[in-house]
Amino acid sequence: MSAFTATPRLARVLIVALRWRLHEFAAGTRIYRPLALLAAILPRARRDLNTLPRGERLRLAFTQLGPIFVKFGQVLSTRRDLLPGDLAEALAKLRDRVEPFPGDQARKMIERELGGPLQQFFQHFEEIPLASASVAQVHAATLLDGHEVVVKVLRPGIGTRIQRDIALLHILGGLVQRYHPHADKVRPLDVVAEIEKTLEHELNLQREAANASLLRRNFSNSPDLYVPKVFWDLTRQSVLTLERVHGIPADDIKALDAVGIDRRVLAIKGVRLFYEQVFRDNFFHADAHPGNIWVDPDSGTEPRFIALDFGIMGSLPxxxxxxxxxxxxxxxxxxxxxxxxxxxxxxxxxxxxxxxxxxxxxxxxxxxxxxxxxxxxxxxxxxxxxxxxxxxxxxxxQPQLILLQKTLLNIEGLGRQLDPDIDIWAVA
Known part of the structure; x- marks a missing residue:
């Protein structure tokens, strides 16, 4: 993307940032004064802006800029080695939820990818999605043999939009590299490259399917973790078909208690599963927030986790x-x-x-x-x-160590939610 073609989008990013008074992040640089002058003539994004912490303002600005910036903020929130704690905490609250695209569009994409009409592959396909995010959305379906599945399909045109905003982030990263006094420590262009790689992986659903298959194989004999089966004959780069599973989000304490899940045992198993993935298998789920980690509602006093969403996995040299x-x-x-x-x-x-x-x-x-x-x-x-x-x-x-650090934070946080008295050191 040239500076000329990037100008309209860059101008919008700048205006949104200044309306949320984010020019303070440029304090101590040569561009702070002109940014402050420009901010003074722009209307504030909210009347109560002065009462909002800087992290909250940054989160709201990313939300306003759209799903790719939300994803950018989520990845950035994992860089606690770079960001002050208040910013990392605020960005970690970003939610990747967007309006779904029409079900008939999803149907057409799936038919194009699979090479035939939907009824050739599915007995039933639910056009209203179960979930919708920035990169893809998920539909319930039933196979011809009666198996319940979920079908994940990429958003139309998402690759082009990601390329546009990543190119813009490279421009912004270059500006930070040039003008910020601590750019050598932050290495903004390295951070952008890391985000670009993460998003590239999420655009390849065959890669996600391979991740799911490997994790399923690693825990095929485990009573503690269940990984849904991949239907490879119905999976392509833009379409992923998985066994449908039913569970309770791991942080829904009331629901877990209602079905008799032993939360103390569950917390211990969660921490142990993390260390098994890292040190036994060297292949770990790196997006282990409660939306992606469910609990089998029928597992009672010997609770079992269910893993979902395998787009971001980690392994260490x-x-x-x-x-x-x-x-x-x-x-x-x-x-x-x-x-x-x-x-x-x-x-x-x-x-x-x-x-x-x-x-x-x-x-x-x-x-x-x-x-x-x-x-x-x-x-x-x-x-x-x-x-x-x-x-x-x-x-x-290495980026993989950063992913591991993020996963450790998620798993430990979940463990303490499930059992505030858990001794993480004893379990580890």
Whole structure:
């Protein structure tokens, strides 16, 4: 996208940002003053703008800019090693829900992808979608043999719209790279490239199907996690057909209690499943929020999770998997020297950094946490703080480690919702 063709969209992004008074993020740069002057002549997005925290204003601006910026904000919220906590928390609340596109359009897309009329493949197809998001929507259907399935279909033209907004994000990232005093730490163009890769993966439903199949195979003998079956003969790059499952969102406490689910056991199983995926299989669900993690309502005192939405999965290079495991062990033992040595030996931090300096910084971050009872210490929170501290020493993390950090936050948060007294350290 050239600067000329990007101008109308770029102008809209700028106006929305200034109406939400987001020019404050440019404070200390050469462009702050002209942005502030322009903001002064634009009407505020809301009368109560002065009472809204900056994170809430940023979230509302992304929502107004549309589904691709919502997705951008969601990915950005995982970068707690880069963002202040208040911004990460606000962006994590972004919801990827948009108006559905017409069911007859979905029908035509599916027929085109599968190469025949719908009745050739399905006994029944529900044109009103079960769910609708920025990239795709999901319809209920019944196969000719009576099996209940869900059919996920990409939005018409979504690839073009994503390319347009990603090109725009590259332009904006370049501006941040040029004018922001801390651009070398934030590396905005790397962040945009990471988001671009994530969205590219979500546009290939055959890739998602392969992810689902591998996770299903990894847990085929597990009583703790169920993964729906993929119907490969009815799956293409723009269409995914999965076995339909029924469950309760994992954070719906009232519904779980109503059917007799043992929440304490469920919380423990959730944490263990995370560590099995990371350290046993090296393949983990990296979008494990409650909308994608359900509970089998009939599983009672031996509860079973159900996994959904396999567009974002993670795996670590073997070296990073080793270094991460060693870091966790050192953290459990409060061996700050070992943590510092591991960060240097892994190559995450330049070898020019002095180990005793890094050890002291690590101790400063961790000691306040370890003054509490272990059951009250968040492994995810300590890990995030460690990474934030290490950024001061030019920490370089692979995107997969960032995904893992996000997943750990989600799983630990869910575990504490299910059982506030869970001892994450004992389970880990």
């Amino acid at each position: 073997q070296d990073d998997q080793y270094w991460l495991a060693e870091n966790f062990l050192a953290l459990f033992e409060q061996d700050y020297r070992r943590i510092a040595e591991l960060h240097l030996a892994s190559g995450w931090i330049p070898s020019s950094v002095r180990v005793d300096e890094l050890e002291a910084a690590t101790r400063t971050v961790c000691e306040p946490y370890f003054s509490r009872p272990l059951s009250q210490i968040s492994i995810a929170e300590v890990t995030v703080k460690l990474f934030q501290t290490a950024r001061q020493y030019q920490l370089t993390l």
